[in-house]
Structures are given as structure tokens and as C-alpha cells.
Amino acid sequence: xxxxxxxxxxxxxxxxxxxxxxxxxxxxxxxxxxxxxxxxxxxxxxxxxxxxxxxxxxxxxxxxxxxxxxxxxxxxxxxxxxxxxxxxxxxxxxxxxxxxxxxxxxxxxxxxxxxxxxxxxxxxxxxxxxxxxxxxxxxxxxxxxxxxxxxxxxxxxxxxxxxxxxxxxxxxxxxxxxxxxxxxxxxxxxxxxxxxxxxxxxxxxxxxxxxxxxxxxxxxxxxxxxxxxxxxxxxxxxxxxxxxxxxxxxxxxxxxxxxxxxxxxxxxxxxxxxxxxxxxxxxxxxxxxxxxxxxxxxxxxxxxxxxxxxxxxxxxxxxxxxxxxxxxxxxxxxxxxxxxxxxxxxxxxxxxxxxxxxxxxxxxxxxxxxxxxxxxxxxxxxxxxxxxxxxxxxxxxxxxxxxxxx
Amino acid sequence: xxxxxxxxxxxxxxxxxxxxxxxxxxxxxxxxxxxxxxxxxxxxxxxxxxxxxxxxxxxxxxxxxxxxxxxxxxxxxxxxxxxxxxxxxxxxxxxxxxxxxxxxxxxxxxxxxxxxxxxxxxxxxxxxxxxxxxxxx
Numbered sequence: 001x002x003x004x005x006x007x008x009x010x011x012x013x014x015x016x017x018x019x020x021x022x023x024x025x026x027x028x029x030x031x032x033x034x035x036x037x038x039x040x041x042x043x044x045x046x047x048x049x050x051x052x053x054x055x056x057x058x059x060x061x062x063x064x065x066x067x068x069x070x071x072x073x074x075x076x077x078x079x080x081x082x083x084x085x086x087x088x089x090x091x092x093x094x095x096x097x098x099x100x101x102x103x104x105x106x107x108x109x110x111x112x113x114x115x116x117x118x119x120x121x122x123x124x125x126x127x128x129x130x131x132x133x134x135x136x137x138x139x140x141x142x143x144x145x146x147x148x149x150x151x152x153x154x155x156x157x158x159x160x161x162x163x164x165x166x167x168x169x170x171x172x173x174x175x176x177x178x179x180x181x182x183x184x185x186x187x188x189x190x191x192x193x194x195x196x197x198x199x200x201x202x203x204x205x206x207x208x209x210x211x212x213x214x215x216x217x218x219x220x221x222x223x224x225x226x227x228x229x230x231x232x233x234x235x236x237x238x239x240x241x242x243x244x245x246x247x248x249x250x251x252x253x254x255x256x257x258x259x260x261x262x263x264x265x266x267x268x269x270x271x272x273x274x275x276x277x278x279x280x281x282x283x284x285x286x287x288x289x290x291x292x293x294x295x296x297x298x299x300x301x302x303x304x305x306x307x308x309x310x311x312x313x314x315x316x317x318x319x320x321x322x323x324x325x326x327x328x329x330x331x332x333x334x335x336x337x338x339x340x341x342x343x344x345x346x347x348x349x350x351x352x353x354x355x356x357x358x359x360x361x362x363x364x365x366x367x368x369x370x371x372x373x374x375x376x377x378x379x380x381x382x383x384x385x386x387x388x389x390x391x392x393x394x395x396x397x398x399x400x401x402x403x404x405x406x
Numbered sequence: 407x408x409x410x411x412x413x414x415x416x417x418x419x420x421x422x423x424x425x426x427x428x429x430x431x432x433x434x435x436x437x438x439x440x441x442x443x444x445x446x447x448x449x450x451x452x453x454x455x456x457x458x459x460x461x462x463x464x465x466x467x468x469x470x471x472x473x474x475x476x477x478x479x480x481x482x483x484x485x486x487x488x489x490x491x492x493x494x495x496x497x498x499x500x501x502x503x504x505x506x507x508x509x510x511x512x513x514x515x516x517x518x519x520x521x522x523x524x525x526x527x528x529x530x531x532x533x534x535x536x537x538x539x540x541x542x543x
Binding site: 341342343345346349350353360361375400404405 | 425426459
């Protein structure tokens with residue numbers, strides 16, 4: 001276990017004030033703050049080690065390429081991917097999931113084929129599949145969570161039909177915090193030859209993830225939620241699935257040869273990484289993952305479990321607060337509405353005055369909002385640097401909201 | 407260029423030191439504001455650019471600006487009530503001369519409210535200006 005008060009010093013922004021109060025940052029579900037090591041890596045990347053990668057033969061290009069490519073090994077370790085070749089660099093999960101849609105879906109799905117997904121997906125794991133529905137007549141089939149927000153592997157497996165070709169599902173809901181047993185789903189899907197695409201944007205932030213153990217075909221992650229720079233990310237793609245894909249973005253770096261009449265492609269994973277990437281962002285992302293692994297993913301999970309239990313106890317004492325989802329094993333993400341007509345934007349405006357950052361809105365999960373019968377919620381999402389004292393501050397601010405709006 | 411009702415609000419605010427109490431005051435103004443007819447909450451009256459839902463329905467029967475408004479957020483509803491105090495009853499040509507953001511700034515809420523694009527204050531002011539502009543011709 002780590003000392004949260006010690007590691008908070010690694011995050012310079014946590015020392016600042018907002019509206020005259022110490023910042024309480026509870027919007028980690030949207031994006032997390034960066035440790036000094038990441039900020040330093042980005043600065044050093046530009047100040048001392050910058051050139052384009054994979055291009056030149058000069059010193060700086062080689063140095064930047066080495067640093068950039070080394071991140072593939074870091075991500076391989078972080079996800080326990082079987083090989084570095086199965087790790088593709090992206091700008092985040094949205095990029096990764098669109099790559100699966102355009103690169104794999106367009107090539108392998110046809111009208112009438114079904115994609116199975118849950119209503120608690122983030123729009124990034126919905127809209128790319130809608131593209132296939134709109135353009136090619138692929139059918140989207142939806143699984144709903146139970147009333148406690150849980151989504152059992154059985155309910156997903158039961159919804160599989162002989163037309164199901166892909167299961168696209170989140171490992172952890174960004175709204176409810178529900179953790180899905182994706183391993184059971186993926187293993188069943190694999191025996192039936194169905195591809196599995198897991199949105200790991202939230203899960204990887206909060207717990208150890210092992211893609212080899214899960215047995216999925218695609219697993220997308222996002223750097224900016226993982227304490228790394230924005231516009232960094234990666235997707236694990238199983239070798240056999242990569243062989244079924246065609247590149248969907250063309251340009252530099254992804255080619256072997258280009259003539260007037262033909263083009264041949266670079267070897268994977270470069271085949272799917274067109275154009276100059278976020279070089280320094282990816283280097284910073286590698287440092288962020290090293291930082292997390294340095295703390296220990298189990299330790300991060302244990303710390304957040306403690307925060308979650310404490311917040312559960314405190315928030316459940318507020319009988320005018322409606323918390324959405326209390327599935328067993330859920331993460332430290334609390335979405336709520338308030339009795340008495342206060343809009344989530346009202347709540348976020350008031351708690352902001354107390355220096356507390358929460359998100360209010362539909363959280364890029366409108367089908368889930370429709371399922372829950374709300375237009376929006378307020379969300380407090382915790383990270384590795386949050387404290388129980390911050391839970392107390394949130395409760396105190398919510399009590400003020402209740403008094404103002406009740 | 408402000409109405410008497412708005413000046414009263416500004417005076418009241420001078421005696422309120424705590425930000426919580428200023429919000430409380432604005433929320434109360436919203437609670438006391440006349441209800442908007444639900445039938446008037448339609449696409450034409452909806453104000454876009456607000457994070458919450460906002461409607462402004464003009465009443466064009468007189469020679470002065472009159473409107474009802476509502477929001478599903480209580481702070482925003484309060485802001486509509488303040489705008490109501492600022493504009494309601496002004497001749498259209500006078501309404502166009504109101505520097506609403508500056509007037510709202512006198513409430514000392516500016517750093518909290520008008521700076522936030524998400525609450526749609528600018529969008530609401532713009533809608534009121536458009537209503538007045540159409541009538542002036």
C-alpha cells in the first residue's frame with residue numbers, strides 16, 4: 001500500500017486552489033491529473049529529444065524512435081499482452097474503437113450480422129457500430145443491466161444469436177462503476193468464433209487488467225484517463241484479428257511501397273498507424289503507466305476500494321440522494337441525482353464553489369440515461385490520489401446543495 | 407439603463423456577503439417567478455447553448471418586451487428571473503441598449519455565472535436581443 005498523502009505531492013495541480021478552496025478533483029472518470037514525472041517527460045521530450053520517429057537516420061530521430069517504441073513494451077506489460085506486435089498506438093479509446101469498426105468491421109461484417117452491446121456503453125463504443133448499421137445494415141442488439149446496475153456475463157451470453165459476429169462491451173461503466181466479467185463473456189464468444197471488443201477506458205485506471213487472461217480480441221485504453229497526456233492511447237489486437245483487418249487510415253509510416261498503380265503496407269502494428277503520431281504524448285503515456293505500475297495496480301485498486309467503501313457509507317446516509325447503480329464489486333464511481341428538483345448542473349455549480357470538480361451531464365452514455373429514465377446525473381469519480389477527507393468535503397457540499405435546492 | 411426591479415436586486419446584493427446567500431437569493435427569485443405554460447416549451451422557444459434545458463417565450467401583444475421563461479435547472483431558472491427583472495417592460499428599442507453582461511456583472515455573480523459558458527447566460531441574452539431586434543425592425 002502507498003501513502004496517499006505522499007503520492008499526492010507527485011501531482012502538482014492537486015496543490016492549487018479553486019474558488020479560494022483547495023481543489024478536490026473528483027472528475028477522474030472524464031480525465032485524470034498528471035504526475036510530475038509525466039509532465040517532465042513531455043517537457044524533456046520536446047526540449048531535448050524531439051524529432052520525427054521512424055523516418056530519419058540522424059541521432060535525434062533514432063533517440064525519439066527508441067523512446068517512443070519502448071512504450072509498446074510498457075503497454076504490453078501493463079496489459080499482459082502476448083506480444084508487442086499486438087499493441088497498436090492510438091490517440092485514445094475513441095480512435096481504437098473506430099479502428100476496429102473501420103478496419104475490422106467493414107471487412108468482416110455484412111447486412112444482417114449482429115453486434116451485441118450493452119446499454120451502458122460510452123458513445124465511443126456505440127457510435128462506431130452505428131456507422132456499420134447505417135452504411136452496411138449491420139444490426140445492433142442491446143443488453144440491459146439489472147436494476148442494481150450489474151451486468152452479468154450470463155445475460156450477455158444469453159443474448160448471443162447465430163448472427164452475432166461481435167460483442168462490444170465495456171469492462172467498467174463510466175457512469176455506474178459496474179465491473180463486467182468480460183473474461184467469461186470472451187471465453188464463451190471464442191468457442192463460438194465471435195469477436196470480442198472490450199472498452200477498457202475506465203477499468204484499466206482502477207484495477208489490474210490481463211488481456212491474455214481475459215481472452216478478448218480487442219481491448220482499447222486511453223492515456224489521458226491513465227494519468228498520461230491527452231491524445232495518447234493504445235489498443236490490444238489479437239494477431240489473428242489483425243490479419244483480418246485492413247488499414248483505415250492511409251499515409252506516412254504505414255506503407256512498404258507506393259507507386260502510381262499500387263500500394264503495399266508496412267508490417268503490423270505500423271500498418272495501422274498512419275501519419276506522424278503523438279510522439280511525446282506516447283512517451284509521456286509510457287511514463288504514466290510506469291508510474292501506476294510503480295505504485296502497483298493492486299495497491300491502487302485496494303486504495304480505491306477503501307475510498308469506495310467510505311463513500312458508500314457516507315453517501316448512503318443522505319436519504320435525498322439517489323445513487324445510480326450499486327452492483328457488487330463496482331468501482332469508486334458514483335452517479336447520482338437529488339430529490340427535490342435540483343438539476344445535476346445546479347449541484348455541480350454549487351460544489352464547484354467549494355473547489356470540488358464533478359461532472360454533470362449524460363456522460364456520453366445517452367442510451368444508459370434513457371434506460372435509467374434520467375436526462376443527466378452528477379458524477380463523482382475517484383482516482384488513485386483521492387482521500388477519505390475529500391469524500392467528507394463532497395458530502396458537506398452536497399448537504400449545502402440539499403439545503404439550497406431542497 | 408436598468409429597470410427599477412433590477413436596481414432593487416442590485417441593492418439587495420450589496421448587503422449579501424456570502425456566495426451561498428447570493429445563490430440562495432437567485433434560486434429564490436427563480437422559485438417565485440411566474441410559471442411558464444408547459445405548452446410553450448417547444449422547439450421555437452428553446453434556447454440552445456445551455457447545458458440545461460432553457461425556454462424563453464415572448465409575449466408580443468404590447469409595445470414593450472414581455473416574456474416568460476423556464477429551465478430544468480434551478481440556478482438557471484433564477485438567472486432567467488434576474489433577466490426578467492432586467493428586461494421585462496422595457497420598450498424594444500431600450501431593451502437593445504441594455505448591456506446585459508455588464509449589468510449582471512454588477513451582481514458580483516459574474517465570476518461564478520457569466521464566465522461559465524455552460525449555463526447559457528450569453529445564449530439567453532442573445533435570444534432576448536433577437537426578440538427585441540425583430541420588433542424594432
